[in-house]
Amino acid sequence: MKSILYTVGAALALYSCNNTVGDINDDPNSLTSSTYESIITGAEVGTAILHSGETARRAGIFAGQFTGIDRQHEGFSNYTVVASDFDPLWYNAYVNTLRNALEAETAIREDGEGAPIALGISQVLQANGFGTVASLFGDIPFEEAGQVDISDPVYEDQVEVYSKVQSLLDAAIANLQQGTGRPATGSDIYFDGNPQQWIATAWTLKARFYMHTKQYGQAYAAARNGISSPEDNMSSPHGTAQDDSNLYYQFFAVETRGADLVVSDFMASLIEPGAGNPIPGNYRGNAKTNEAGRFNYLLTKNSVGIQPNFNNGYAAQEASAPVVTFEENMLILAEAGLRSGGFDTGLTHLNEYRAYLNGGGYMANADAADILYEAYVADDFAAGGMENTDGISATDALLREILEERYVTLFGQVEPFNDTRRTLGETNVRVAVQPNTGNQLPQRFLYPQSEVDRNENTPTPIPNFFEPTDVNQ
Numbered sequence: 325m326k327s328i329l330y331t332v333g334a335a336l337a338l339y340s341c342n343n344t345v346g347d348i349n350d351d352p353n354s355l356t357s358s359t360y361e362s363i364i365t366g367a368e369v370g371t372a373i374l375h376s377g378e379t380a381r382r383a384g385i386f387a388g389q390f391t392g393i394d395r396q397h398e399g400f401s402n403y404t405v406v407a408s409d410f411d412p413l414w415y416n417a418y419v420n421t422l423r424n425a426l427e428a429e430t431a432i433r434e435d436g437e438g439a440p441i442a443l444g445i446s447q448v449l450q451a452n453g454f455g456t457v458a459s460l461f462g463d464i465p466f467e468e469a470g471q472v473d474i475s476d477p478v479y480e481d482q483v484e485v486y487s488k489v490q491s492l493l494d495a496a497i498a499n500l501q502q503g504t505g506r507p508a509t510g511s512d513i514y515f516d517g518n519p520q521q522w523i524a525t526a527w528t529l530k531a532r533f534y535m536h537t538k539q540y541g542q543a544y545a546a547a548r549n550g551i552s553s554p555e556d557n558m559s560s561p562h563g564t565a566q567d568d569s570n571l572y573y574q575f576f577a578v579e580t581r582g583a584d585l586v587v588s589d590f591m592a593s594l595i596e597p598g599a600g601n602p603i604p605g606n607y608r609g610n611a612k613t614n615e616a617g618r619f620n621y622l623l624t625k626n627s628v629g630i631q632p633n634f635n636n637g638y639a640a641q642e643a644s645a646p647v648v649t650f651e652e653n654m655l656i657l658a659e660a661g662l663r664s665g666g667f668d669t670g671l672t673h674l675n676e677y678r679a680y681l682n683g684g685g686y687m688a689n690a691d692a693a694d695i696l697y698e699a700y701v702a703d704d705f706a707a708g709g710m711e712n713t714d715g716i717s718a719t720d721a722l723l724r725e726i727l728e729e730r731y732v733t734l735f736g737q738v739e740p741f742n743d744t745r746r747t748l749g750e751t752n753v754r755v756a757v758q759p760n761t762g763n764q765l766p767q768r769f770l771y772p773q774s775e776v777d778r779n780e781n782t783p784t785p786i787p788n789f790f791e792p793t794d795v796n797q
Contacts, residue, residue, distance in 0.1 A: 359511075360431035360439070360442060360446075361507040361508045363428040365513060366420070366424040367421055367424035368513045368514060369420065369513070370424055371421050371449055371453065371560070372560035373420060374416055374453065376572060376645035376736070380736060381575070382400060382769070384740065385400045385401055385585075386741050386744075386765070387731075387744045389736070389740060390588055391585070393583075393584060395584050396409075403759075403766060407773040409770070410770050411772040411773055414461075414771075418457070421449070422453040423470050425449040426469070428442075428445075429443060439504075440500070440503075441502070441506045441507070441517060441519045442505050443496075443499045444498075445512060447492055447499065448496045452529055452648070454469075455489040455533045455536070456738060459533075459793075460768065462482045463480060463485070464479060464482070465479055466484075466485050467488075476779045476781050477779065478781050479782065479783055486533055490533060490534075493527075493529055493530050496526050497527070506519070514558050514559070521556045521558075523549075525556075527547070528546070528649075530542075530546040531544075531550055531653065531660070532648070535656060535660065535746070536795055537795050538795070540663040540664045543656055544660035544661050544664050547656040547660060551650045551653045552653075554649070554650040554651070554685075554686065557646065559649070560644060562642050562644060563641075563642055566578070569641045569642075570639055570640060570641055570642065570644075571645065572736065573634045576631050577639075582631070586630055587631055589630075590603065592619075592630045594731070594732055595618050595619040597616045597619065608728065610710050610711075612700065612704075614697075617694035618695075620691075621633060621638060621686075621688065621690050622638045622732075633689075636689045638735070646737060651677075651733050651734075652733070652739065654677040655673075655729060655734075658677060658729075659727065667702070667705075674700065674722070674725065675699040675700060677729070678700070705719075705721040711724075711725050716753075717752075720753050727743065727753055727755055743755070744757050745767055745792065748796070766789055768787060768789065768791065768792070770786075770788075770789060771783065771787075
C-alpha cells in the first residue's frame with residue numbers, strides 16, 4: 325500500500341475508480357513530505373468520502389432507503405455480497421481517512437512547536453473514523469492500525485473500540501480547549517480551525533457513539549454540549565468543479581451508475597403527499613405535519629425513478645454534505661432524552677426540532693406553503709391520538725415518531741443503518757424496514773477480501789452478513 329496525502333480532486337478521482345486497495349499498515353515509504361496542515365486536509369477529504377460516498381450509499385441500501393435496480397447495486401439490494409465488495413470502503417476508511425489523521429497527529433507531535441487545536445482536530449477525525457468503521461464492521465484494528473512496523477494489526481473488540489473512541493474524543497476536547505495552535509487558514513475544510521465548533525462536534529460524536537452502544541443517559545448528557553446551531557454543522561463543502569461536486573450529485577447526475585440506484589418506495593412513501601405516493605399508508609403527514617417541502621428538497625422524480633434531488637436540493641452540485649450535524653444532535657436529545665428522562669423530556673426536544681423544521685430547517689429550496697410542523701401535545705400520542713392509532717403506549721408512540729424522524733432527517737447518511745440494527749428488536753417502535761429478499765435484514769459490512777488474504781489476525785470464523793455486531797446482539 326502507498327498511503328497518499330490527497331488533494332480533494334485526487335482523492336475523489338481515486339475513490340471513484342473503486343479499484344485501489346492496500347494494506348493499512350504497509351510502509352508508506354516516508355509519506356509525501358508535507359506539513360501537518362496538508363495531512364489534515366487529506367484526512368478531512370477522506371472523511372467526506374466516508375460519509376457521503378459509496379459507504380453511505382451502501383449503508384442506505386441495507387437500511388432500506390435505496391434500491392439497486394441494475395448491475396452491482398441490484399446485487400447489493402438482493403443481499404448478494406462478497407468480501408471483495410467491501411475492499412474500497414475499508415481502504416477509504418483506513419487509508420484516506422484514518423492513516424492521514426494518524427499521520428497528522430504524528431507530524432504535529434514531532435513539530436515541536438505545539439499545536440493543541442490542530443492535534444485536537446486530528447483526534448476528532450480519528451475518533452469519527454474508528455467509530456464509524458466499528459459500527460459497520462464490528463471488531464476492527466485500533467491500537468495497531470497505522471503502525472508501519474506491524475503488518476498484521478490485531479483486531480479489537482467492538483465494545484472496547486467504542487470505549488477507546490470516547491477516550492480519544494475526551495483527549496481531543498481537552499486539546500481544543502487550550503485555544504492555541506490553529507492550523508493554517510484554509511487547511512481545515514470544515515471549520516477553518518475554529519476550536520469551539522470542533523468541540524461541539526466532538527460532543528455530538530460522543531453522543532452518537534453512546535447511542536450506538538445504547539448508553540442513552542450518557543448520550544443525552546453529551547448531546548447537551550453538542551452542536552447547538554445549524555451554522556456549526558460539520559458538513560463537507562462542495563463546488564462547481566467536477567471533482568469538487570457533491571458526491572451524490574456526481575453519482576446520480578454525472579456518472580453512468582446513476583441509473584443503477586433509486587430511492588426506495590418505502591423511503592419515498594414516508595414523505596410524499598398525494599396520489600403519487602407508492603405506499604400511501606406510510607405517509608407521515610397529518611393535521612400538524614406537511615412533508616411536501618421535505619419531499620421536494622430531498623427527492624426528485626425522473627425517467628429512472630425517484631432519486632436524490634440533484635437539481636436544487638439535497639444532492640445539488642454545490643450542496644454541502646452532512647457529517648455531524650445540529651439536526652442529528654437535536655434528535656439524539658429527543659430519543660436519548662425520552663429513553664433516559666421520560667416522555668416529557670422527549671416530547672420537549674422533539675417539538676424544539678419540529679419548530680426548527682417549521683421555519684424551513686435544512687430544506688434550502690422549500691416553499692413555505694409546503695412546510696408544516698406544528699408542536700405535538702401529549703394527547704397526540706395517547707391511545708387513539710393522531711400519532712397512536714394502533715393503541716400502543718404513549719411512550720412507545722413518541723419513540724416511534726422520533727425514530728421515524730431520525731430515519732427521514734438522516735437520509736443518505738450512515739446513521740439510519742445503525743438505527744435500523746440498534747432498534748431491530750423493538751418491534752413496536754422501530755422503523756418498519758423489511759428485507760428485500762428472505763427474512764433477515766443486513767447486520768454488518770463484510771470484512772474485506774484484502775484483510776482476509778493479508779492479515780492473519782482477521783477474525784475467524786468470519787462473521788456473515790446477517791450476524792449482528794456485538795452492540796446489536
